[in-house]
């Protein structure tokens with residue numbers, strides 16, 4: 001994953017005669033963590049768990065996001081006591097704490113300028129419960145590792161981000177990240193059975209404990225009363241209740257998960273829901289018990305090429321109706337950029353710019369079901385007008401595991417391949433929105449028009465089955481005119497998504513820094529109307 005590989009040369013001192021890098025850490029920070037922060041945390045946790053050198057701070061200043069925030073200190077937490085101690089220390093002094101797991105978030109939510117807590121290294125472990133229908137997982141465990149364990153039991157986790165090889169269970173739950181197949185029914189919000197978490201006050205809650213609510217009422221009476229008061233307020237307002245329900249009919253991770261107030265009947269149940277997608281702002285998730293899903297091993301997949309993005313998007317509902325588990329869309333920019341990925345046919349570089357493709361996958365538990373899916377898919381194909389602009393295009397379904405793996409490799413390389421091919425020195429922005437799947441073609445057409453109007457040529461790809469698309473665009477953040485152009489585009493894009501499509505401004509990447517200014521646009525406007 002080249003985007004996540006550090007570049008040690010960037011840290012070396014500039015040779016004589018060369019100007020220092022414009023994003024160098026200011027001279028005042030050269031000594032690393034300032035006092036008394038350094039001495040305080042070292043006294044509480046021991047020197048081994050507190051990283052204070054400027055090189056450590058710089059190492060943690062970047063992640064997969066376009067941002068750079070240098071923390072004051074990094075704590076490598078080894079257990080709940082460490083996390084509780086840091087939270088209590090910060091709580092009493094008004095300091096900020098941000099948790100960092102794998103750092104694959106794309107919007108700056110795993111970065112901070114005060115106390116950064118590494119919660120990946122010491123938090124790994126998978127315990128399969130019973131026949132595998134449940135699993136207790138440490139938050140630092142990668143999704144790929146958890147799934148490798150579960151596969152032996154014929155089970156899989158619901159959330160399936162393309163970053164599964166690197167991202168962690170804690171990060172996925174805290175972002176409510178989903179992926180190719182999770183949609184609205186297989187994400188963390190729907191498949192987390194119970195959570196153990198540490199609140200900012202240091203209170204530890206295991207939502208599976210039968211007396212969890214009694215304990216919470218004793219430890220945090222004001223919090224419990226506040227949660228129940230909010231629940232009453234929402235439920236007393238039928239219009240607001242209906243609005244919240246409607247918002248989560250499509251994928252949505254913009255803001256806190258408000259339907260937790262409707263789905264949970266007790267403070268602990270409400271908190272369990274609110275923790276999902278809260279980006280670590282409500283506390284630290286120290287353990288997750290997931291309800292797992294059957295791993296259907298019989299797979300039929302096709303990569304289908306269409307003359308345009310709207311034409312591909314228009315076919316998506318047909319495959320959804322036929323029972324496809326994944327329908328992934330890739331536009332011409334994405335397809336052409338992915339020739340840099342090993343195994344992708346070289347002739348994709350010559351695909352016409354307007355071409356778009358759908359990666360459609362059916363998964364079945366047995367031969368009879370697989371044949372039924374393939375027959376349904378064939379009926380959809382009969383009605384579609386596909387194109388084969390280059391020789392390697394086959395436009396047919398296959399069961400061949402190697403071919404299928406190649407398709408997915410190309411799809412999952414979206415961020416790295418497109419990011420790697422952008423002009424040097426430009427900033428890469430990844431956006432993530434959702435509209436009702438039935439309106440996807442219209443939304444694609446509008447997005448293309450908007451880009452043209454603002455002089456952008458973004459790459460578009462995403463989880464089309466769920467109306468969830470990503471686009472990657474690059475601009476030069478050092479040029480004020482380019483920043484203005486980008487800001488105008490984002491403003492128009494957010495208005496388009498909300499006002500015309502009643503869509504979500506973040507579908508699975510969590511709110512993050514880029515969309516936070518537009519949170520009210522999505523949620524408050526309709527409340528006032």
Ligand SMILES: Cc1cc2nc3c(=O)[nH]c(=O)nc-3n(C[C@H](O)[C@H](O)[C@H](O)COP(=O)(O)OP(=O)(O)OC[C@H]3O[C@@H](n4cnc5c(N)ncnc54)[C@H](O)[C@@H]3O)c2cc1C
Pocket residue numbers: 064098099100101102103104105106109110119139160161162163166167168169170171172173174175176177178179180278279280281283284285286415416508509
């Ligand atoms: C190439 C690439 C492909 C991607 N594909 C997808 C995709 O298909 N679908 C998708 O949804 N996302 C995708 N992402 C985004 C990202 O991988 C996910 O959001 C992932 O869930 C982040 O996990 P992480 O372990 O990297 O967490 P981090 O980025 O380190 O942290 C994520 C958030 O969780 C908080 N946090 C972390 N651990 C804990 C904890 N134990 N307790 C409380 N809070 C915690 C952090 O403070 C932060 O706010 C992709 C990213 C990349 C780089």
